[in-house]
Amino acid sequence: MTVIDLVAQADGADPLETEPLYHAIDPDLLDSLPDADGFSRLEFSYQGYTVSVTDGTDGVEISLAETGVSVDGSSGDLIDTEFST
Template sequence: MESLSRESETYRARYDQDTTSTSIAVVAAMANILGVDPLELDQLYHTINTDALDKLGQVQGTPDGAVDISFPFEGYAITVSSDGVVALSPPDHDRTCVRDTGVTNE
């Protein structure tokens, strides 16, 4: 599932955590939104520990819900959720909205 919220300008992509690592999902989503080959992007490991990021895909969340990690990449604010959603907010965007349930990270 991929979607773009016109109101928040946030692109969301759901990935299959059983077959795709979290770091690959981030790179694929970024390449898709920029319309470039993934090899044209900066190396993700220069921004975040990709081994730790990939372990997020193995986390089942907490009693209070999903676990989220936010970081900058290619000028976008990226938020990855342990429930298998990657959200990308464009430059100069103040918030990254992760889910349509109103959960936001600032």
């Protein structure tokens, strides 16, 4: 839910209006990362953002960066917007 909430917050949208996360990645995989041996980083695309999941000192950290590609596939300017939990 953290990824969905961050994307919705970045877009100023309701989390219920975002694309289902399972269209981009298996949510069970994300939930299993804190317990995975050797996990350090995972990146995937979701709703025009590059989502980075990293192993931080206090647990898993999630950040977003806009990809500059809209949902319709057209390119735009890259914006250095990041959110973390």
